[in-house]
Amino acid sequence: MEFALSEEQRLLQDSICRYLESECNLDRVREAAENNVTQQAEVWQGLSELGIQGIIIPEEQAGVGLGFLDAALVAEALGRSVAPVPFIGSSIMAPVALMAAGSDDQKEAWLPKIAAGDVVFGVGVTEQIAQRETTGIKSDGGKLTGKAMFVIDGVDANMLIIADDDGALYLVDVNAAGVTRQNLKTIDKTRAVAEIVLEGAAAEVLPGSQNDREPLLKTIDAGRLMLAADTLGAADIMLEKAVAYAKERKQFDRVIGSFQAVKHMCAEMATELEPCRSLIWYAAHAVYDIPDEARLLTCHSKAHLSEVGRFVAKTSTEVHGGMGFTDLLGLHYWFKRIGLDRQLLGAPELIREQAAAVQGW
């Protein structure tokens, strides 16, 4: 009976962090970003060897069969390293959609491939949270028409899961007739989102999602939880970097960390951030173990981490002075990652409204 990471979870966290520190350091990230590579092939391959792509996929479908807390630890580690890999959409949201609503055949066809790293899925569900002008997807006799924006991991995907305006989920082959993809450049060059335009494209519905929005909501929940964990990791490293810089940079013959103004900025970041870790652990644990509380906790994790992330991103940059604002230091990669996480799958105001609705308020 305990509220803590297990030994296995600590090992998992350790091994991924160690792997990423050596194979996905800032030079690698910068190199990818400068070449517009949103999926670092070697890193993705290395993570595949660690079993990351199949982390939540059941063992019967060649996955690792772990839970969402384990997945959140991975997302956190990826956020720490601003790793350019399609984890959230392809390894988490797509399997969740398939597991919640896929037919047995669909599960057999796709889950083992995802787990093996043989396919990358993009996931387009944003229109079901907040539909901007000219977007939205209509289905008609097994064909989809319309536009899905901000398809997560859509840039490197071979397959897509797209929600229609009724909240049903469909499998779409990127190379099918009537599918056009456009990469959307965002502030965050470590991940990419795509716009998908469909003109009577062939699509295969996930049967469990017809007339039931729950699979869609579960998919969104899972994505939000991972985005929150990604922000936690990114903010955590920004705090660490600020503290390290404050101990080393000297002005007025003193290290700047001895100035209270700077010390208090660091203390405030730590104070805001530390309880977020426990919030995410709890929310992730709740997905399978306390399902009644899972959606509320997930909403709060995403919304709250967005707020705390923004505060830490700004404050850490300030602690670094002009250096923080440069491209040279690279701090901006985390700043931007936190910025993208905040807006994807619902900005905090929208999510808090959902959290209210979940409670009948």
Place this chain on the structure above:
Amino acid sequence: MDLAYNEEYVEFRAEVQAFLKANKSSAPKGRMGWGQADDKSRTWQQLLIKHGYAARTIPKEYGGFGAEPDILKNHIIAEEFAIAGVRPGHSGDPRLVPVVLELGTEEQKHALVGPTIRGDMVWCQGYSEPGSGSDLASLSTKAVLEGDEWVINGQKIWTSGAQHADMIFCLVRTEPDAPKHQGISYLIFKMDTPGIEVRPLVTMTGEAIFNETFFTDVRVPKDQIIGRRGEGWFVANATLKHERGSLGDPNQLEGRFRSLVEMLKSEKIDGKPLIEFPIYRDRLLKLQARVLSMKCNGMRILTANTKNEEPGLARWIVKLLGCELNHQMAALAIDVMGELGVLYEDSPYLRNYGMWQRNYMLDLGLIIGGGTAQIQKNMIGERALGLPKEPKYDAI
């Protein structure tokens, strides 16, 4: 991570619920647990100890219930009391009892813990002085050993509850020649000892919560000391640690949050409850995320404690964030009430007996008391994050 409720806990929860249902009506109202001297509170606390809902893990030989530490049972008790809106029990003065258990002699444990957890012995804390607040170690109230007695002279200030207390735990300078942190001792003595004068100080709430406490040739038996002579600073730090834990307690935050939700549901503008206004609702939801995260943070600390691990940052932030959060909840309640939120004392139209108005002020006091927010940030920066201390200057 394993929070699943197995059979044992499901049964335990049912027991707590049954107890609450049967006994709810005899529970006293109001928020304070320890430090309350009235008979109703005492009887309630004693009933709770008997059933293991208070002083649960304090050993039987010292008057507690003597259960093995069990996070989940603690959690269930706190949760069920909060849901039922019933005042929870306590484990005695949280600043003192853990220190006596940790550093006291066997005799002291027997003499002090039982009466304190039963509410028969009420304590006040004599630390701050007019010239020594945040810089507590500069304190100058002195005690000199004469034969078998300490003779104490000096003045304390902001001594909460001194006017009702039976006992005081007090920091005094006993080694005037030692460096400031090494010259202090931690004495405990009765408040009716001759030579003590207590003068109540009225606070901004209008009540006399704290006091000035004067000592003139107060004579205290030599053995009424916790820890050794000159080690009082380290004993005091042990208590400050526990006080930080209790200020900002997440169960209290949760209870407070529930009352806040009730307030937003019941207060109306133009016939419409305020919870239906997105702007107020959004503020409520923001606070809910913080309350939940502190609840989870609390569970993490509890687990670390039972495994004898140091919870680190998770512990350091509780006082700072918890007290701030309490204040923000009161602030929202006041805003929700609008003009009604400034009514006070025995005004008509007062909501919840003016509880939020009072809390709004009291919580500010708690942001200052027990180590100010700025001092908390210094400690988080220096002790948890390892940033260097401010260089010392001669007086500015």
